[in-house]
Amino acid sequence: MKESIYTIPITDAFMQEEKCPFCYIEDKLEVEAVEYALGPSMMEPDFRQISNKTGYCRHHLKALYDKNERLSMALMLSTHLIYMRGELDKAKVEGGGLFSKAKDDLSAIESCSSSCVICEKLEKAMDRYISNFCHTYGKDKEFREIVKKANPICAHHSIAIIKKAPAGAGDLKKYILSQLGAAMDKNTKDIQGFIDMFDHRNFGKEQSPEVKEALKTLTGFLRGSVENY
Ligand SMILES: [Zn+2]
Numbered sequence: 001m002k003e004s005i006y007t008i009p010i011t012d013a014f015m016q017e018e019k020c021p022f023c024y025i026e027d028k029l030e031v032e033a034v035e036y037a038l039g040p041s042m043m044e045p046d047f048r049q050i051s052n053k054t055g056y057c058r059h060h061l062k063a064l065y066d067k068n069e070r071l072s073m074a075l076m077l078s079t080h081l082i083y084m085r086g087e088l089d090k091a092k093v094e095g096g097g098l099f100s101k102a103k104d105d106l107s108a109i110e111s112c113s114s115s116c117v118i119c120e121k122l123e124k125a126m127d128r129y130i131s132n133f134c135h136t137y138g139k140d141k142e143f144r145e146i147v148k149k150a151n152p153i154c155a156h157h158s159i160a161i162i163k164k165a166p167a168g169a170g171d172l173k174k175y176i177l178s179q180l181g182a183a184m185d186k187n188t189k190d191i192q193g194f195i196d197m198f199d200h201r202n203f204g205k206e207q208s209p210e211v212k213e214a215l216k217t218l219t220g221f222l223r224g225s226v227e228n229y
């Protein structure tokens with residue numbers, strides 16, 4: 001069974017009212033990718049080859065562990081470990097004295113512990129979603145209206161869109177930039193209100209829900225949804 005990815009409709013992400021539309025997509029893709037790694041991927045030699053080589057970052061190892069699929073995870077990690085053991089044999093560590101010119105070479109084993117098959121997959125998928133978004137925004141007036149009314153795009157994804165938007169998407173880039181500035185100003189105001197709540201002169205004063213939630217909102221605004229952490 002081949003994995004289905006890029007299947008979350010982009011308009012769904014802009015219609016939901018919970019979080020940044022791109023965080024919404026990324027969170028869903030992440031859940032799918034973790035499930036896939038412990039399930040159907042076991043039968044996919046191509047994926048196993050990559051995961052044996054790449055391994056997983058700390059965040060995704062924890063996500064896999066928390067799924068409680070112990071046998072699948074053990075099988076997957078055992079072949080990763082065998083691969084790593086082979087790469088360790090290629091490592092060269094300087095054995096000379098203080099002035100020895102020999103250099104260490106850990107490149108083969110290093111690549112097994114500094115990358116993550118899920119992170120890489122999510123990054124590629126998000127690039128595709130950003131490109132689809134830019135394309136749809138450019139050609140579909142109705143979609144532009146949906147975007148206007150949607151949840152704000154977080155700083156992390158706004159910057160990614162501006163960076164990755166294709167040539168000719170100048171209007172979109174300007175729009176994202178102005179939204180980002182407005183959201184920064186609003187967050188600055190609300191977080192200051194939140195800080196002021198700790199001043200004893202403000203004890204007992206009624207605060208707006210926006211000020212009460214300002215820290216959570218700001219955390220989400222900076223790097224996207226925080227609920228998975
Ligand atoms: Zn986001």
Ligand SMILES: [Zn+2]
Nearest residue numbers: 057060116119
């Ligand atoms: Zn990862």
